[in-house]
Amino acid sequence: MSLPCNLTQPQENEYLNCIRCGLCLAVCPTYRVHKNETASPRGLVALARKSLEGELELTPNLAEQMYACLDCLACNDICPVGIRPADLALEMRHVQEQIRPSGWKDTLFGELIAKPARMEAATLPLRIYQSSGLRRLVYTLHLRRLLPTRLRDLEGMLPRLPRRPLRRVLPEVTKARGESRYQVGFFLGCAQSLLFAAESAATVRVLARNGCTVITPRDTVCCGMPTAGYGRMDLAKAHARFNIALFEKTATDVIVTDCATCGSKLKDYGQMLADEPEWAERAAAFSAKVRDISEFLMSIPLEKPAGRIAARVTYHDPCHLRRAQKVWQQPRALMQLIDGIDFVELPESDWCCGSAGSQLITHYETSLAVLERKMDNLKSTGAEMVASGCPGCQMQLTTGIKRRQMDVKVVHPIALLDQAYAREENPQ
């Protein structure tokens, strides 16, 4: 049985030349856990091809194999033929959605994620849980023990949330300290600005301190990554168009994000909308301006902080930063600008931590197994802090650390820099 022909589906050249050499098996985190071909990139490509060519039916089980992929992109990078199994997995999720749409995704990605105010409302219970002191009570009375392990792991992921969402408190324009040398657009990521608001606030402070006028459009919507990840490429494109139009109204030299995932998606808008005549050029122009925060900071004359942070620090590469954006030297260099930091490399730093957005919720065992290896590596470094510029990775690492009761702090590299600047003003 072949698929209906009017679908948006992967092109033949995306899978045809897979020679099944198996190189991708060597770098795939899910293969490493399951040691099963079905959980491998080569397996995904075979399944995609067979279902697109009508040899296999696109069953829910087949689609599930596409969802089991962490989208860490390691296979894309290693494939000597240039096949991109991780991309193919996302495209197949989209094919599945076109054949068997799941209604809740319209609501989640069309109505909730696309509306910042609703996202804030949806996360209100979490803010209340923390600000009312309920969370402290749970910890003081050791009530977490009573939670089932899975729920406890999810609770453990939760960072300290601000009382008010950052979007409400951050001014639309933050003036540069001293002479303004750059007009920087700041893209407020959903997870980063809602859950790690203190870090995003730090991003803006560091930018302003280094001669940037920071323009933060408040109406930005989700970058589109989770939406595309759940097979709704159509809605992700709508997010993209909205964000592009929004930033076109601002005068910016660059658009900076402090979220690895947002960065990778924003840089992909050009590609995503390449087939839409009205948008192709605008999307390409938008994507060309996008920079990860560490990428941008290391490209300008950056003020070396006088404050010290005495700590052994290691760094976990977010897949969407290292692989999708090839940014991996900059965050390391940025942290090593700070006096006192004893930087140590994390073994397998570029292996996925298992977060992959929501994988801890949807694929708990696999996600945890991938995380356990990350924790073994983290432990071997003896680091007191692990830095990573991705909210998903940060939450996942926090879960791992709490599970093992390790004494390691998870931070965004930018938060360290901000702290070093602050210490210079108020030396401890």
Next chain:
Amino acid sequence: MNSTLIIELIKIIGKDGVLTSPEDLAVYSYDSTFEEHHPDVVVLPTSTEQVSQVVKLAARERIPVVTRGMASGLAAASVPFSGGIVLCLTRMDRLLELDEENAVVHVEAGVITANLQTEVEKKGLFYPPDPSSIRHSTIGGNIACNAGGPRCLKYGVTGDYVLGLTVVLADGQVIHTGGKVIKDVVGYDLTALFTGSEGTLGVITEALLRLITRPEFARTALVEFNSIEDASQTVNAILTAGIVPATLELMDHTAISCIEEAMHLGLPLDVAAILLVETDGQEESSVTREIETAAEICTRHSARKVTVARDESERQGLWKARRSVAPALARLAPNKLGEDITVPRSAIPEAVRRLKLVSAKYGLPIVIFGHAGDGNLHPNILFDKRDPQQWARVEQMVAEEFAIALDLGGTLSGEHGVGTLKRPYLERALGPVSVEIQKRIKRSLDPQNILNPGKVLPD
């Protein structure tokens, strides 16, 4: 496959290790060739005992059992053409013992070869065989196919390091061959018999491997030539001068440009051939002296340029390139058929010349690279299998490749094995008497013909 058998398998392995969905069967239908055939069930055992029970069950029911690891094979040896059970040993991946005093490691078959190397190298030991698939193939598969690799020129092939094996026989019995001893002449050498038997005589589940001291120094040179003939003649000149490099790898122009396109290493694109020469050893001075002598010989044999890698990362880059040649070729055509014919090394220039003629005759490109130092060449035919005319030509070309190898005193395969693809040519290579003896060996070990049926030997 009937459901009571599935239930029995689940009782042996556990639910997580028995796969039956159409998706699972589809991804266990292939190896690294273009061949495919679905198995009826896939099992992923975690111990020799489980393997033994599965094989007992298969013997009782006369069901084919096809053993595999990561399916990186290039001869369709692990494609289950007769259906039945695919026995995938990737979950048997424990390193059971590293005996430093005797320099022997005891491993399960599913250990990834690169992981094995990393582990023993931590202790200053060395497991030399290095098939290009080192990161995505298992030691069990390497032994079952007696895998080679670039370093085999100096260090020998997989089989040279196998001291003993744990094998599950066709009736489910478990035997242990060999041991931790270097010398052993008691009885027939069953270890050697199972090594390279491609899953047709027994299921290798564990191995005792001999290790050597890790060489401390290595120097690698990239040598450019204006003709592939010059390059292949240089190979002989280096070896007859008494230098035994760890590796002597040959790549022709197409191979080089493919890698460069895939990896952007800055390889020269206007050369006809490259030799990759590596010397290694315990003393830096002798390693350096050897690479310098090799470089001089190259220059005398009209090498255009000799570049010695300056540091470890440059060296790693060159090897990464070499290991990616075969897969990178797929950028050029949907299919490739890579053989691994072997000739006496003095015949390499002639073999290369004749292979080029075959390519011209049939109008399909043959890319040539390989382990020139030991006469093991990888002519790869590039084609599109969807075009029946091309496929027909490919089949004729392969036959001619094999004829060239045999005519020059060589053989069909140096390291990939026979599997399904070379089976039709076996008798021509070995002669009827040898084939008949091998058939008798097969019958005595597997009278019901359930272990990887239809592979290696002709019917």
